Amino acid sequence: MGIFSDDIPDRPDTLARWSGPVPGLLRAIRDTVIPPLCLLCDARVGDPGGVCASCWSRLHHVSEPRCPVMGTPFSIDPGAELLSAEAIADPPPFRRLRFPLLYNDAARRLVAGLKYADRLDLAPWMARWMAASATELTQQCSVVVPVPLHRSRLVARRFNQSAELARHVARVTGLEHAPSALERVRKTRQQVGLGRDARSRNVQGAFRVPSERRMLVKGRQVLLVDDVYTSGATVKSAVRALKRAGASDVDVLCFARVETGELKALYSGN
Numbered sequence: 001m002g003i004f005s006d007d008i009p010d011r012p013d014t015l016a017r018w019s020g021p022v023p024g025l026l027r028a029i030r031d032t033v034i035p036p037l038c039l040l041c042d043a044r045v046g047d048p049g050g051v052c053a054s055c056w057s058r059l060h061h062v063s064e065p066r067c068p069v070m071g072t073p074f075s076i077d078p079g080a081e082l083l084s085a086e087a088i089a090d091p092p093p094f095r096r097l098r099f100p101l102l103y104n105d106a107a108r109r110l111v112a113g114l115k116y117a118d119r120l121d122l123a124p125w126m127a128r129w130m131a132a133s134a135t136e137l138t139q140q141c142s143v144v145v146p147v148p149l150h151r152s153r154l155v156a157r158r159f160n161q162s163a164e165l166a167r168h169v170a171r172v173t174g175l176e177h178a179p180s181a182l183e184r185v186r187k188t189r190q191q192v193g194l195g196r197d198a199r200s201r202n203v204q205g206a207f208r209v210p211s212e213r214r215m216l217v218k219g220r221q222v223l224l225v226d227d228v229y230t231s232g233a234t235v236k237s238a239v240r241a242l243k244r245a246g247a248s249d250v251d252v253l254c255f256a257r258v259e260t261g262e263l264k265a266l267y268s269g270n
Ligand SMILES: [Zn+2]
Pocket: 038, 039, 040, 041, 042, 043, 051, 052, 053, 054, 055, 056
């Protein structure tokens, strides 16, 4: 995906980005001493967790009308419940996919900041945008499950960015968070550089729900959380594992979706 950490500056101003509860007076003092900064650049913004007008305009926000299944925006309203060509040609194992942003350079910088630059302060704000883009999903699902990393990768990276997003999505929506419901049983190659079929083979059977944790998902509507939806191969493999464990339905919530050339061609007629 071409994500590099070298364009993410070190951000020592953790206090300015602290997202925990701050009493009114303390907040006023903090905002005077260390004014809130844009999540993407150093511009001052009115409230913590915001992006400046310039950065906001560089993010590609997804809004209605969009495909009810794949969440992809339609350029004109095709009418209620009309599905995208992609949803018809390749029906996914999940019920619905939602994401607040299309993956462009600005979205990539947020994702890379969280994933590679330890900008954990970004997660609560990214999760808020995600939850706001998927109210119908968060109203129907009861438990939030992140796409897990393999143990060895978790050790190398120290935290799972999807689990951070899932934790905050659960917090802002009041849903239960089950971070250990899914397990990555097979270490897979990085999906970067693989074609669509190779991606699918690479992650086949990579996930499972351990038998002692099946009660976390059995008979329940699960909200699966990941950072970026690319070909969907990883997410689909995780969805199948949740369904094998008895989940009654699975919705998927990501921060951004890659608009590949193939997808652009699919939607160019809409
Ligand atoms: Zn900015």
